[in-house]
Amino acid sequence: MDNYSLPKKFEEFNDARKNGFLKVKALKEQGKLVAGIFCTFTPLEILDAAGFVSVSLCGMSAETIPDAEVDLPKNLCPLIKSSYGFYVSDKCPYTYFADLIVGETTCDGKKKMYELMSKGKKTFILHLPQSEDSFEVDNWERELIRFKEYLESEFGVVITEEKLREAAKLRNVERTERKKLMEVQLSNPAPAAGLDLYKTFDGVGFLFDEQERIDKLKGLREEIEKTGDPSLNIGKKRILVTGCPIGGVLDKTVGAIERNGGNVVCYENCAGLKACLRLVDENSNNMLRAIAERYLSIGCAVMTPDTTRMKNLRELVKEFQVDGVINVTLHACTTYDVESKIVADLMKEIGMPYMSVECDYTAGDEGQLLTRIQAFIEMLK
Ligand code: SF4
Numbered sequence: 610m611d612n613y614s615l616p617k618k619f620e621e622f623n624d625a626r627k628n629g630f631l632k633v634k635a636l637k638e639q640g641k642l643v644a645g646i647f648c649t650f651t652p653l654e655i656l657d658a659a660g661f662v663s664v665s666l667c668g669m670s671a672e673t674i675p676d677a678e679v680d681l682p683k684n685l686c687p688l689i690k691s692s693y694g695f696y697v698s699d700k701c702p703y704t705y706f707a708d709l710i711v712g713e714t715t716c717d718g719k720k721k722m723y724e725l726m727s728k729g730k731k732t733f734i735l736h737l738p739q740s741e742d743s744f745e746v747d748n749w750e751r752e753l754i755r756f757k758e759y760l761e762s763e764f765g766v767v768i769t770e771e772k773l774r775e776a777a778k779l780r781n782v783e784r785t786e787r788k789k790l791m792e793v794q795l796s797n798p799a800p801a802a803g804l805d806l807y808k809t810f811d812g813v814g815f816l817f818d819e820q821e822r823i824d825k826l827k828g829l830r831e832e833i834e835k836t837g838d839p840s841l842n843i844g845k846k847r848i849l850v851t852g853c854p855i856g857g858v859l860d861k862t863v864g865a866i867e868r869n870g871g872n873v874v875c876y877e878n879c880a881g882l883k884a885c886l887r888l889v890d891e892n893s894n895n896m897l898r899a900i901a902e903r904y905l906s907i908g909c910a911v912m913t914p915d916t917t918r919m920k921n922l923r924e925l926v927k928e929f930q931v932d933g934v935i936n937v938t939l940h941a942c943t944t945y946d947v948e949s950k951i952v953a954d955l956m957k958e959i960g961m962p963y964m965s966v967e968c969d970y971t972a973g974d975e976g977q978l979l980t981r982i983q984a985f986i987e988m989l990k
Pocket residue numbers: 647648649650715716852853854879907909910911
């Protein structure tokens with residue numbers, strides 16, 4: 610890894626997940642409600658307004674996959690197997706402490722996994738529409754009302770319009786700060802390593818106080834703007850990463866890109882810009898409607914057609930002055946795998962060098978991935 614000048618600040622975020630275990634335990638002892646979540650479609654404002662702390666559940670390690678394969682087919686996305694493995698083996702303290710698991714009907718594997726989880730843990734499954742059409746916004750709004758009413762009756766909380774508005778205002782500030790942090794990479798050469806930024810975006814989710822998340826994101830951005838060293842990225846190829854969530858394959862994708870002449874300047878996928886490009890209309894006179902509209906416009910391959918992702922990609926490659934796009938698909942993720950053809954066609958149309966790779970959580974594909982990534986970056990030179 611290059612010797613960037615901000616290791617201490619970044620380390621704070623790397624440690625956040627680890628330290629989060631103790632924080633969640635303390636919050637539980639104070640009587641706080643905890644929701645375990647898995648997906649960018651989870652309507653966080655509703656959980657905030659209900660007084661829940663939301664935490665992303667573990668699904669980034671191969672360690673628990675053998676436990677999952679006792680119940681699940683082997684030929685399934687590693688993220689699903691890892692998540693289920695943590696649940697079934699009780700190795701994830703966040704799952705253990707969760708009062709509720711919130712799932713969405715995104716891809717087939719995940720929605721069936723929630724069904725299995727609901728046998729052992731209180732689980733609410735939101736029926737997510739598969740397109741952004743206006744009648745689907747109506748359906749999604751109805752689903753969010755069902756969720757709100759469930760939380761109120763099951764946990765004895767009251768979710769008011771004003772609480773939703775307050776939650777939306779804070780989440781909007783956080784999303785704006787996340788976006789601004791990514792935008793430090795607009796400078797050419799960029800001042801930060803993409804690997805460090807990814808770990809920050811991920812780590813922030815394990816700080817459970819909204820104002821603390823906002824302050825840390827802002828503080829890190831200001832420090833990068835002041836002391837980041839763009840000279841470390843001179844001559845490196847500017848890469849945009851898109852596709853599946855990559856927390857479990859970070860080193861063999863982003864790490865390999867950055868050790869071989871690339872610099873990841875933009876993440877379009879979950880944990881990156883996808884989660885913060887659109888804000889909730891905090892002035893709406895119907896906050897659940899505003900939340901429904903915002904969440905249904907997340908560009909994910911489970912939507913069909915996935916026009917928002919294509920629109921975002923088209924804009925981001927220009928804005929971040931990207932030299933090449935790498936699409937990462939997790940093994941057996943049908944939606945992203947099929948959609949990689951649509952992304953390839955878009956990149957061809959706009960004349961952007963593009964490569965799609967498929968990987969899982971094992972070490973078996975590292976060599977082949979490295980060779981392909983090296984060849985792609987070499988081709989960009
Ligand atoms: S890629 Fe889509 S389904 Fe997967 S976590 Fe992100 S938004 Fe959810």
